[in-house]
Amino acid sequence: MSTPSDGPAEASSSDIVEKPRLSTWEQMKTAEDWWAIWCAGLILLLAFAAVWASVPATFTESIQQGETVSLSSPLKSWLAKPGKWTENPVDAFYVAGSGEASATTTYRGVIGAFVVIGVLFTIAMRLRGKNAIGFLKAFPVVFLLATIAYVLAGQTVIKAYNLEYALWALLVGLVISNTIGTPSGLRPAIMTEFFIKTGLVLLGAEVLMSRLMALGIPGIGVAWVVTPIVLISTFIFGQKVLKIPSKSLNMVISADMSVCGVSAAIATAAACKAKKEELSLAIGLSLSFTVVMMILLPLAIKAMGLPDDVGGAWLGGTIDATGAVAVAGATLGEEALEVAATVKMIQNILIGVTAFCVATYWVTYVEKRSDAATPGVGEIWYRFPKFVLGFIAASVLFSILHASMTGGDVMIEAMIGGSTKTLRGWFFCLAFVCIGLETNFSQLLPYFRGGKPMILYVCGQSLNLLLTLVMAYLMFGVLFAEAGQ
Incomplete structure (x- = not known):
């Protein structure tokens, strides 16, 4: 039996009140997971169509002749985030350089992102039968807080230490929720999971199978062999050794640390029905350690004299955030940059696999009552976070377009760089603000008592660092040394 100092325990199965379940068709019309797919799918469709419409008549011929061709999305100037600044925060809304035309680009792009997300989500809320008017009234404030987080992250000194927008967005929300309290009027726009699920589906378009093929077996060895070993080992360690009473907290921290940080934490939390406080704690640990590892690991690699490809693979397999990698x-x-980024993208593919496996394990073992029959496939499907299907579909579809279309790589890069990546950043930033607004330190304290979550993360990350280093050296430094060069 756990003591009070161990943190909150999970509710027993007898305490769970079963809600009437909607059919898959009804869920597709109302459920948040499905609407994340519809919203992101519409964005991807329009973004690709915009690039397609801008392709010059000589594009195909130039590609076939081996000429270097570049494209720019027509949406690029209409979608942006605040940029860098040194002394005056207002400079964050102006691109580098001078002149009236260039000076309005960032400012106009921020407004464009606000309008696109605001209109899209208001319509989605209305069609889902939710409080669309309440969302429309509160969203400008939440978007303003996300903008402030972006501006703080853009200050040149802060940016030099790579204290990214996610950390500032979380802090902005936490300051409000733990001082004056989150105003009730903001609640309709605090759509944490809706924002981040939509962003994750957009991320799928960036996870291209060609990246996997670029490194082949060495990259897969680092990203796909070590990750499940660390995840399972950390979860068992948390349950058997640390005896963390909340299995969902244990699993979310394990997935966050071993797979790919926040994205994996969100998907895993949905699969095991983790509490928002548990997700906030896992994300907080991830962001804190990401900053430390991003600074210390390159120094350690240089001190150890590791080859660039080995060091890059180590970074890609251990640092949680793609930007920090x-x-x-x-x-x-x-x-090292190319190898690190590619290994991380290969690792991102495991988001869907992890969510499915966790959902299956949770339904089959964790929540199975002793007097109940073994749950069938239907129960696993019901629990599985459906937005992951959108992530996988986007990855497969754009991987095919990337490989099969003449100039497909150029077009997709223009689409991602010109619009979808920017909107994905906004969705994530909004989600982190919402996490902060929903989190109160008094609710988190029970999870920190005894220091078990911190011990779990440190021990799990230590194992991750060791095994990933061994695998990176084995794959890139020994078995496939020539292929990695």
Whole structure:
């Protein structure tokens, strides 16, 4: 039996009140997971169509002749986020350089992102039968808080330490919720999971199978062999050794740390029905350690004299945030950056696999009553986070377009860089603000008592660092040394 200091325990199965379940068709019309797919799918469709419409008549011929061709999405100037600034925060809304035309680009792009997300989600809320008017009234405030987080992250000194927008967005929300309290009028726009699920489906379009093929077996060895070993080992360690009473907290921290950070944490939390406080705690740990590892790991790689590809694979397999992986890899050189980013993208593919496996395990073992029959496939399907299907579909579809279309790689890069990546960043930033607004330290304290979540993360990440280093050296430094060069 757990003591009070161990943190909150999970509710027993007898305490769970079963809600009437909707058919899959009804869920597709009303459920948040499905609407994340519809919203992201519409964005991807329009973004790709915009690039397609801008392709010049000589595009195909130029590609076939081997010429270097570049495209720019027509949406690029209409979708942006605040940029860098040094002394005056207002400079974040102006692109580098001078002139009236260039000066309005970032400012106009921020307004464009506000309008696109606001209109899209208001319509979605209305069609889902939710409080669309309440969302429309509260969304400008939540978007303003996300903008503030972006501006804080864009300050040159702060940016040099890679204290990214996710951390500032979380802090902005936490400051409000733990001082004056989150106003009730903001509640309709605090759509944490809706924002981040939509962003994750957009992320699927960036996870291209060609990236996997670029590194082949060495990349798969680092990303796909170590990750499940660390996840399972950390979960068992938390249950058997640390005896963490909340299995869902244990699983979310394990997935966050071993797979790919926040994205995996969100998907896993949905699969095991983790509490919002547990998700907030896991994300907080992830963001904190990401900053530390991003600074220290490149120094350790240089001190150990590791080859760039080995060091890059180590970074990609251990640092949680994709942006932090890129920054850390860049400090080692172009080769390390390419390997690190590719390994991380290969690892991102495991988001869907992890969510499915966790949902299956949770339904079959964790929540199975002793007097109940073994749950069937229908129960697993009901529990499975459906937005992951959108992530997988986007990855497969755009991987096919990337590989089969003449100039498909150029078009997709223009689409991602010109619109979808920017909107994905906004969705994530809004989600982190909402997480902060929903989180009160008094609710988190029970989870910190005894220090078990911190111990779990440190021990799990230590195992991850060790095994990933061994696998990276084995794959890139020994077995496939020539292929990695």
